Amino acid sequence: EAGVTQFPSHSVIEKGQTVTLRCDPISGHDNLYWYRRVMGKEIKFLLHFVKESKQDESGMPNNRFLAERTGGTYSTLKVQPAELEDSGVYFCASKPTIQGFETQYFGPGTRLLVL
């Protein structure tokens, strides 16, 4: 069974540019989460999809971040325009159901560097 995949693995952009990160969850996993780790800090929750619907987007930093999950399969996270403080590692995770105790399966992350 294929795991969670993320693309690209690395991205270096200049301040003011746009970047789109993609996450492909494990097939059949309705629940998809985005997290971010800024260097030296803890991994922080950004948002949660159940199928194509945003269940919780309380962790999104501001309106420069836009997440979508059209069709309930893969998800994209767009940052527009990127700022220096957006640098970090963006993780995606998925799991089959919404049950809190269920294991989340993480992707390898996308390392974003904004110069």
Added chain:
Amino acid sequence: AQSVSQHNHHVILSEAASLELGCNYSYGGTVNLFWYVQYPGQHLQLLLKYFSGDPLVKGIKGFEAEFIKSKFSFNLRKPSVQWSDTAEYFCAVNARLSTGKLIFGQGTTLQVKP
């Protein structure tokens, strides 16, 4: 608000030494508790988790953790570490009735010297 505190940010041990990584959480309700590990160049993966029953849980690769409700703690232990345990370890929590979003501690980097 929920929070998780990991006491040690960087731990260096020699092979065969015993390991204990501290984790305390702050939350007033019932929680699910997790330890994840990230080996160099690999994904975050689950080591073990607790959600009910025996507070002493066993995970992969000889790791175990004990949930002490009165201390809001979920410390990770391993009696004898190996060089291959070199990794970053994350404690995480979510509320029992939540939608599953995880609150993470800052992570502990473990370096095991051969």
